[in-house]
């Protein structure tokens with residue numbers, strides 16, 4: 195796929211997420227791995243609903259700007275995750291409503307904020323480790339995500355939002371949508387007697403893949 199097409203796909207998917215309410219204002223950022231150890235990242239302060247292909251930042255693996263506008267302040271953690279996890283080729287970071295609400299709860303299990311109660315959560319994401327609160331854009335988020343990049347596909351940033359990896363951009367967006375839906379269901383089910391999937395049921399799903 196040409197680099198121009200990759201830029202167009204990113205702009206279209208970001209707009210679709212924005213128009214369906216997954217992102218508001220200037221929150222959120224998206225990136226993908228290009229060829230030649232370069233990375234495409236959304237510019238800082240930009241609305242995911244109004245990106246332009248020519249404005250997208252192209253960075254080298256040290257974070258040097260090669261093309262486009264000033265990159266997201268979170269590009270440090272995006273690059274750190276790509277470096278640590280070769281299977282991760284795209285990253286979506288959102289402050290989506292239900293996952294961000296979940297990230298503000300005080301008693302989350304740091305190893306996994308969502309226990310499995312639907313198959314697609316298991317097949318797409320499986321678990322959601324929690325990164326402690328640090329200021330958006332801080333190097334500590336990058337350090338923690340780099341250390342834990344192989345622990346899962348998605349991470350909840352306490353009091354902030356979510357970070358989701360994918361094998362490509364479409365996969366990362368699909369994983370993000372599934373995760374946000376799961377968090378929404380979790381809130382709908384609050385106080386109800388939920389039947390969680392058993393370990394055998396979870397392992398059966400993991401062995402089959404998507």
Ligand SMILES: O=C(CO)COP(=O)(O)O
Nearest residue numbers: 222223238239266267330
């Ligand atoms: O979501 C954000 C910070 O976490 C937005 O930051 P940027 O505008 O720099 O991408």
